[in-house]
Amino acid sequence: MHRDATQTVFGAGDQDARVMLVGEQPGDQEDRQGKPFVGPAGKLLDRALEEAGIHPSEAYVTNAVKHFKFTQAEPRKRRIHKAPNLREMTACGPWLAAELAVVEPELIVVLGATAGKALLGSSFRVTQVRGTVLEEEIHGRPERLVPTVHPSSVLRSDDREAAYRGLVSDLKVAAGALS
Ligand code: URA
Secondary structure (H helix, E strand, O other): OOOOOOOOOOOEEOOOOOEEEEEEEHHHHHHHHHOOOOOOOHHHHHHHHHHHHHHHHHEEEEEOOOOOOOOOOOOOOEEOOOOOOOHHHHHHHHHHHHHHHHHOOEEEEEOOHHHHHHHHHHOOOEEEHHOOEEEEEEEEEEEEEEEEOHHHHHHOOOOOHHHHHHHHHHHHHHHHHHH
């Protein structure tokens, strides 16, 4: 993965952040700019966080996987996102564990299936647990987590408004768990 990507995209945000948001992997824009969630999904996420009462600057934002994985029909054609596999998620695990150990967030917001599987194991199903506060041991530490959908899935949804409302509603659960 690292051979094709422009650069490694680590997390960003305050080391003392109360909440850590974990996405899947950098997208095209994130790969170019070297920062997580700076593309369209990130813009939507920022808006949803504000609406839920979590200021984006209060949050540390990162991804389960640190490189952009993509297919490209020809050079200079659009780079199409490809989901990371279990091996790639496992290979990036120590970096996520290190970020958790440094930031020690009070709450982790799990954005979608890849982040959920990376943190909670392969049986994770976002539809079953979204919008609830989970308590699990992760990398040897007790953590509280609120899973929700990935913001990119809102952008792809047939009913974008309803999907966006669902994301905000889950993030409000996270905001409530922080206060
Ligand atoms: N999607 C993600 O999961 N992470 C990013 O940083 C951008 C898009």
